[in-house]
Amino acid sequence: MHDTTLLQMMTDDMVPARRLLELLQAESVVLHGRDMLEMEHVLAQKHALVILLEQHGRKRSQVLSSIGLPANREGLRLLAHQSDVGDQLLAAGDELSALIAECQSLNEQNGSLIQLQQVNTAHQLRILNGGDTPTLYDARGSTAGRAKPRPLSQA
Known part of the structure; x- marks a missing residue:
């Protein structure tokens, strides 16, 4: 019964x-x-799905733990060896694990993209606020003084 429930x-x-x-x-x-x-729309949907999948993952772990098996791939394999639907159980577990791993990888890529955009935005704001002015040479060949930060409305 636990095997079909888990499947x-x-x-x-x-x-x-x-x-x-x-x-x-x-x-x-x-x-x-x-x-x-x-x-905002994508993040709201994503958040709801992550919570749902986490809850279901805990329930699957509880099912394995309740019959004295470890809540991991090895526990699933042990249950599959005792089950009529063992092959289906392992295939479903592998497919779900692959999907989750793909989601994690893509989420990490998106996180890196967000960090890159934050760095670019901060750099652009420093330029607009006058805090990232390069050192320039004047007509005599000496370096010009640093420009004073100016209000964003005058950038």
């Missing part, structure tokens, strides 16, 4: 995991376009 839980989680992968791909496109309204 059904993993099969059910394939849909939100695929949807999360789609949202992460959409997030990447939105980040490149810097569409903040769309980003």
Whole structure:
């Protein structure tokens, strides 16, 4: 009974995991376009799916723990060896794990893109505020004094 329950839980989680992968791909496109309204929409959906998948992951771990098996791939393998649906159970576990790993990888890429954009934005603001003025030479060949920071309205 635990094996079929676990198989059904993993099969059910394939849909939100695929949807999360789609949202992460959409997030990447939105980040490149810097569409903040769309980003808010994507982030809200992404957050809900992550919470759902975390809750379901805990439930799957509890099922394995309740029958005295470790809550990992080895526990799943041990259960599969005792089950009529063992092959399906392992295949579903591997597929779900691959989807989650792909989501994590894409999420890390999106995080790196966000950090890069933050650095670029901070650099642009320093330029606009006059805090990142290069040292220039005047007509006599000596370095000109640093410009005073100016208000953003005068940049």
